[in-house]
Amino acid sequence: MPYDWNDLRFFLVVARKGSTTAAASALGASASTVARRITAFEEDLGVKVFDRRPDGYRLTELGEQLIAQAEAVERAAGEIERSVSTRRRGAAGTLRVTAMDLAASELILPHLFEFRTAYPLVEVELLTTDDKLDLVAGEAEIALRFGPKPVEPGLICRRVGRLEVALYCSRSYAAAAGVPASVDELNHHAVIRGIGYVDTRPHHLWLADAAPLAKIAYRANSSLGIHDAVRQGLGIGSLVTAQADREPDLVRVRVGPSLAADAWLITSEANRLRAPVRAFLDFIAPRIVERMRDTTGPSTADES
Numbered sequence: 001m002p003y004d005w006n007d008l009r010f011f012l013v014v015a016r017k018g019s020t021t022a023a024a025s026a027l028g029a030s031a032s033t034v035a036r037r038i039t040a041f042e043e044d045l046g047v048k049v050f051d052r053r054p055d056g057y058r059l060t061e062l063g064e065q066l067i068a069q070a071e072a073v074e075r076a077a078g079e080i081e082r083s084v085s086t087r088r089r090g091a092a093g094t095l096r097v098t099a100m101d102l103a104a105s106e107l108i109l110p111h112l113f114e115f116r117t118a119y120p121l122v123e124v125e126l127l128t129t130d131d132k133l134d135l136v137a138g139e140a141e142i143a144l145r146f147g148p149k150p151v152e153p154g155l156i157c158r159r160v161g162r163l164e165v166a167l168y169c170s171r172s173y174a175a176a177a178g179v180p181a182s183v184d185e186l187n188h189h190a191v192i193r194g195i196g197y198v199d200t201r202p203h204h205l206w207l208a209d210a211a212p213l214a215k216i217a218y219r220a221n222s223s224l225g226i227h228d229a230v231r232q233g234l235g236i237g238s239l240v241t242a243q244a245d246r247e248p249d250l251v252r253v254r255v256g257p258s259l260a261a262d263a264w265l266i267t268s269e270a271n272r273l274r275a276p277v278r279a280f281l282d283f284i285a286p287r288i289v290e291r292m293r294d295t296t297g298p299s300t301a302d303e304s
Contacts, residue, residue, distance in 0.1 A: 003044035008070050010037040011049060015067060019056040091279040092121035099144035101224040102240065103263075104128040107288050108144065115283050122276045130198045130222045135268045141277050144288070146261040147201055156272045160285055161263040161292030164241040165203040167253035172233040174251050180236070183256050186211035190235030195221040203238035203259045210256055263292060 013023040013034075020034040027034065038057075042048055049063035059067070099108055104126055112124055133139040136154040149157055169179065173190075180186050186207075191214040194204050198221055207214075217235040220226045227244075230237040236253055244250050265285055271277045 003041055004037075005073075007037050007041035007044070008073055010034055011041055011063075012067075012070050012074060014038055014050065014057050015059055015063065018058075091119050091275040093276050094123045094125060095142065095276045095280055096125045096127055096140040097142045097144070097280065098127040098129060098133045098140040100130045100146075101128045101222050102227065102243065103144050103146070103223075106243070107291055108284065111284060111287050115280065118283065119276070119279055122279065124280070130194075132197050135266060135271070141267060141271050141274070142280060143264075143266045145264050145266060147264075149262065149264060150266060154269050156267050156269060158265045158281065158285060159262055160265050160288045163261045163263060163292070164258050165238050165261060166241050166244075166258040167207070167236055167256065168230055168239045168244045168250045169236045169253055170231055170233040171249050171251055173235065176233070179251060179253055180255055183210050186236065186255065187213035190215045190217035192216075192218045192220070192226055192229045192235045192237030194226060195219045198222065198226075201238075202261065206256065206259065207238060263288065 010023070010027065013026050014020060017023040017026060020031045020038070024031040024034045038050060042050075047062055048060050049066060050057040051060055097108065105128075108126060112126065115122070115124065127133070127140060132145075133143060135141065135143055136152065144160075146163055149159070169177075177189060180189055189211070191207060191211060193199055193207065193216055194201065198204065199208075199219075215235075218229040220229060223240075226237050227239055229235070230239060230244075231247070231249065238259075239250070241252075241258065245252070265281060265288070267277055267281065
């Protein structure tokens with residue numbers, strides 16, 4: 001007698017959870033329903049796939065052999081569902097997403113494979129640049145930016161977290177030049193700054209204002225370039241604390257304020273309803289929120 005395809009799902013969840021009670025919670029069903037479906041599955045197959053024990057359900061030898069095949073069916077069903085859903089929603093085409101290099105590698109790149117699996121017809125081009133691309137003019141469809149909320153007309157912004165930025169130097173720099181004990185002492189040290197748009201961020205503007213006499217030892221047009229220059233011992237620079245604090249060769253310079261920068265996912269009014277844009281925003285926003293919560297504490301996301 002043919003078995004009910006739906007019973008494969010019950011079989012897999014019970015095998016993973018080890019009991020009908022735990023499986024019921026995961027499936028949103030009652031334990032008696034799960035037990036009944038497992039019994040029906042075994043009767044249809046004409047074999048036992050579980051041993052019922054006081055401490056739960058354990059796979060029989062044949063049940064163990066069926067797991068890989070059942071999981072293959074599960075994957076195939078998931079792929080069919082995603083493909084149909086993707087085509088139904090019209091999420092297809094090329095999508096250009098821009099972010100500064102460190103944010104791209106930490107917050108977006110780790111999730112692109114999962115997104116591509118869920119939306120195989122959307123081709124994401126990740127543009128890693130600290131330049132401020134014009135979304136309204138069509139230079140990209142989505143941007144991840146940090147700082148004050150963008151005020152340019154025609155943009156839709158969703159806040160997805162906040163980064164803390166502070167001053168750091170390398171241990172080699174500290175050993176050679178010391179660590180400033182006050183804001184005024186920054187004027188007697190080498191500092192690392194940005195170029196162009198990068199240098200207009202609040203932490204770089206603060207450093208320029210606080211230490212106008214400091215020697216500018218290096219300028220970079222990217223956050224990664226500034227981070228690398230600090231790591232190499234060229235001077236003192238502003239870095240994201242969540243990353244810099246993990247590096248044992250970096251020393252936090254505890255003078256002046258630690259500045260917070262809000263993170264914004266941005267698209268244009270013209271693009272916000274396009275299926276690929278909507279799909280990517282809905283997919284990536286909660287993952288960025290979760291990642292930033294892990295590194296900086298609770299954060300509230302919003303959209304306007």
